[in-house]
Amino acid sequence: MFFASFIPGLQNFIAETVRERLADAGIHKLLDGAVLFETETSYDKLNFFCFNNIFAVIGIMEHTEKSGSRETEIPLEKHIRYAINTCGANEIIANNSKNIKTFRIAVSAENVPASIDENLRTEAEKCISRLSGLKINRSLPDTEFWFLYRKESGARNFSCFMKRLTLRPSWEKTLHKGELPPPLAWTLCRLARPVHSDTVLDPFCGYGSIPETALKHFHLQKFIACDNDREAASYISARFKKRRSEKFIFYRNDFSDLPSIIGEKSVDVIITDPPWGHYREINGNDFYKKMFEVFGKLLKEGGRAVVLCANNGLAGAAASGFTAQDSIPILLSGKKTVIYRFTHSL
Numbered sequence: 001m002f003f004a005s006f007i008p009g010l011q012n013f014i015a016e017t018v019r020e021r022l023a024d025a026g027i028h029k030l031l032d033g034a035v036l037f038e039t040e041t042s043y044d045k046l047n048f049f050c051f052n053n054i055f056a057v058i059g060i061m062e063h064t065e066k067s068g069s070r071e072t073e074i075p076l077e078k079h080i081r082y083a084i085n086t087c088g089a090n091e092i093i094a095n096n097s098k099n100i101k102t103f104r105i106a107v108s109a110e111n112v113p114a115s116i117d118e119n120l121r122t123e124a125e126k127c128i129s130r131l132s133g134l135k136i137n138r139s140l141p142d143t144e145f146w147f148l149y150r151k152e153s154g155a156r157n158f159s160c161f162m163k164r165l166t167l168r169p170s171w172e173k174t175l176h177k178g179e180l181p182p183p184l185a186w187t188l189c190r191l192a193r194p195v196h197s198d199t200v201l202d203p204f205c206g207y208g209s210i211p212e213t214a215l216k217h218f219h220l221q222k223f224i225a226c227d228n229d230r231e232a233a234s235y236i237s238a239r240f241k242k243r244r245s246e247k248f249i250f251y252r253n254d255f256s257d258l259p260s261i262i263g264e265k266s267v268d269v270i271i272t273d274p275p276w277g278h279y280r281e282i283n284g285n286d287f288y289k290k291m292f293e294v295f296g297k298l299l300k301e302g303g304r305a306v307v308l309c310a311n312n313g314l315a316g317a318a319a320s321g322f323t324a325q326d327s328i329p330i331l332l333s334g335k336k337t338v339i340y341r342f343t344h345s346l
Contacts, residue, residue, distance in 0.1 A: 009330030
C-alpha cells in the first residue's frame with residue numbers, strides 16, 4: 001500500500017490517473033492533497049510524476065476508539081507507541097537498498113511538523129534501527145520513517161506509519177522564481193493529452209519546466225518554446241543544448257510574434273503558464289485577451305490549450321472559437337490558482 005502527496009485540488013485528476021495507469025489499483029482514501037492506494041505494482045514501476053512524495057505504508061490506525069457508546073479521539077503518541085509495538089519483523093522497514101544506511105523519524109499533524117516526547121522518539125528510533133539495521137541520522141538521512149496524522153471533514157481521523165520512498169531537495173530552493181515544480185508541469189501535460197505526432201507549444205516557457213517534462217515523459221515529435229526574458233532564454237539554451245533541433249525549437253521573442261514566425265494554424269496543443277503579474281508586469285485582462293487572439297491564430301481546428309492562471313475570470317477573456325472544457329482550482333505555494341482546459345474550433 002502507498003500513500004502519496006500531491007498539489008491540493010487535484011483529487012479527481014489523481015484518482016483518474018491512478019485508475020488509468022494501474023488496472024488493479026484500489027483507492028482507500030482520497031484526500032485534499034493526498035491519496036492512499038493499494039496495488040501489486042512495485043514502487044520502481046509506478047512511474048507517477050504527478051506526486052510530490054510517495055511513501056510505503058507500514059501501518060494505519062483510525063484515530064477513534066469506542067468508550068461505551070461514545071467515540072473518543074486517540075492521541076498521536078498512542079498511535080506511535082502502537083506502531084512500535086506491532087510492527088514486528090516488518091518487511092517494509094527491513095527492506096532497504098544498499099545505498100540506504102541512515103534514517104530519521106518525521107512526525108506530521110495536519111500537514112505541519114509536530115513534536116513528540118523525546119523518550120518516545122528515542123524508543124521509536126531504536127525499534128526501527130533494530131529492525132532495519134540502519135543508523136540514526138537526524139540531520140541528513142538517506143531515508144525517513146513518518147508518523148502522519150490527518151483529519152478530514154466528514155471522515156474519521158487516522159494516522160499512517162510509513163517509509164518515505166522519494167527523497168528530493170526542496171523545490172523552493174532549487175527552482176527559479178516562478179518556475180513550475182515538475183509534478184505540476186507533468187499534470188498540465190497529461191491534461192492536454194498530447195500524442196507523439198502533435199506539435200506542442202509553450203509561448204511563455206520561462207525556465208523550461210513544461211518543455212522538459214513534455215519531451216521527457218510524453219515522447220513528442222516537436223516542441224516549440226518561446227520567451228522574451230533574457231535570463232530565462234540563456235538558461236533554456238543551456239538546458240536544451242543536447243536536444244535535437246528538429247524536436248525542440250526555442251524562440252526568444254514576444255509571444256505575439258509567433259504567428260508570423262512559425263505560421264498560423266501550425267500548432268496542435270498549447271500548454272503554458274502565462275505571467276500572473278507576480279514576477280512580470282502585465283495589463284490584466286487586456287493581456288489575456290491578446291493572448292487568446294494569438295492562440296486562435298496558432299491552433300489548428302480541434303486544437304487544445306491547457307493554461308495555468310491565477311485569474312479566476314480567464315475563461316471570460318477567451319476569444320471566439322474557444323470553449324472552456326473545465327477549470328480545476330488548485331493551491332500552489334499557498335496561492336490560489338486554476339488550471340483551465342480549452343478546445344478551439346475555427
